[in-house]
Amino acid sequence: MQESIDSKKYFSTELLEWYERSKRDLPWRRQRDPYYIWVSEIMLQQTRVDTVIPYFQRFIERFPTLNDLAEAPEEEVLKCWEGLGYYSRARNLQAAARQVVERHGGVVPANKADVAALKGVGPYTTGAILSIAFNQPEPAVDGNVMRVLSRYFLIRDDIMKTGTRTLMEELAAGLIPRGRAADFNQALMELGALVCTPKSPQCLVCPVMAHCAARIEGAEDILPVKSKAKPPRPEYRLVALVEGDGEHAGRVLVRRRPDAGLLARMWELPHIPAAAVAGEGAGLPDGPAMDRLAAGLAAAGVAAEPVEAFMDAEHTFSHIHWNLRVFRFREAEDSSVSSGLGAGLAAAEASAAYESDPVAVETTTAEDSAEYRWITPEDMEELAFPNVFLRILKQYAPLWK
DNA sequence: AATGCGGGGAA
DNA sequence: TTCCCAGCATT
The missing domain is CATH 1.10.340.30 (Hypothetical protein; domain 2)
Incomplete structure (x- = not known):
């Protein structure tokens, strides 16, 4: 000794x-x-x-x-x-x-x-x-x-x-x-x-x-002996980058995440889960996806028309790997109802969840009174976004006007 | 004891 | 690209 x-x-x-x-x-x-x-x-x-x-x-x-x-x-x-x-x-x-x-x-x-x-x-x-x-x-x-x-x-x-x-x-x-x-x-x-x-x-x-x-x-x-962590599970999501029109000209639609859980209270672009894709590495669905996103936005009080598939983005958290496909939308003339925003995408979220996992739908239905905002580039200086959305918005910056 | 929770740098 | 890093809260 x-x-x-x-x-x-x-x-x-x-x-x-x-x-x-x-x-x-x-x-x-x-x-x-x-x-x-x-x-x-x-x-x-x-x-x-x-x-x-x-x-x-x-x-x-x-x-x-x-x-x-x-x-x-x-x-x-x-x-x-x-x-x-x-x-x-x-x-x-x-x-x-x-x-x-x-x-x-x-x-x-x-x-x-x-x-x-x-x-x-x-x-x-x-x-x-x-x-x-x-x-x-x-x-x-x-x-x-x-x-x-x-x-x-x-x-x-x-x-x-x-x-x-x-x-x-x-x-x-x-x-x-x-x-x-x-x-x-x-x-x-x-x-x-x-x-x-x-x-x-x-x-x-x-x-x-x-x-x-x-x-x-x-x-x-x-040394040291260290057991390995589980690999992150893949998740596919459809993201809406909605450009405002009329009184929202020059603005983009964003929302604040819930008080608890992943990226709690951070701001983000609206997104919904993509239905499960059959086969390994099949990637994200395309045509119908854009329609579902549009339907979600419409029900949320935002009439918007698809412009194009804008970009794909990936982001790895410790337990989830996000595969994102971002679509540009253009707000249509008569939308702009700001009350009632939220319910639509919550419904889209629930229905998409049902497609990929019918058992889980109950847990994703009711909540979501998410706060939505039409923001300018200057507003970015006050709102906190996770890196993955900062990357997307940075890519979009030259078109943001 | 097991799981949820971001993001960056090095190989 | 792929691999590695690893405190605290909650359940």
Whole structure:
């Protein structure tokens, strides 16, 4: 066991020394403001540092203090998060900021129970905030840390299992040098990001290579053990890009998604599921599809005539792969009834769902009081769209007038 | 314990 | 193109 203790001591000491030399200059490392640390940690969930940096800068510029965030309209927070993904992070972050204002006078709490109680803050982020912002000796075990520890200590447990994270937390807690929690936890993650990478780890420049058990065994390439996620299921959808006419000239029809579920409360172009297509890779249906879309729009209070099939788009979420076919429509003279918008496409949605899955129709029928709007390009600056619709609208931009 | 929830970068 | 990355909430 003496061997193990020495190996741990060596690990922590060498790692800290390496971090002092190698740490990156990141925007949220320039001061130790708990609010900044918190925002950065939420953004960094499932997201690389390079992607986060510009978002972090804009976010802090727009919401410099926790109070600013708490008081802002939710749409502005979502707009600031547009393109970053996992939008419940943004909504939870703001809800938690309001929590802090109400329960803690606007000051980020410095104890475990209160931090862990914040919306969107789980075991990892709790540890990250307490250690990085307050230098408290709490472990912060993310994917980087599990990869580093699984290799250095030759741990073959599947890191996708809940129990493995608990094990790693206990191990990580015991490695934190007294008084150095902030630097040590960041050092661990930095090593995982820069040296002990998922593929082709840079062992030759690793500060702890000499005692890395996986390296000694030649097992660094097969660790960590990780069960694979299910592949995303394909989904085919028909999208309507409706150009307004008359009082809606120069505008395009968009709608806001429901309060919960996929892309909650984000804006999008109207779309309905395509009926299931027989055969593998048969692609999207064409002629009848456009008619169904038109019928849906008509029932929604928008009379529109098809112009052309505009483009195809694909987008992969973690669990769904969207195949989209976008049709341009032109609003017809006498439409423009703005009350009653919504019911039509909801019906189309239900009927299409029935074609592809008769059993599921009950679940998709009733709801949908979706909010529809005719927007100008300038309105895009205020409404948050998922990337896939941004791509479509960007393609359309030259024609939008 | 299993599932829902985005998007980007590297091979 | 295809593959890989992976915290938190909910059920």
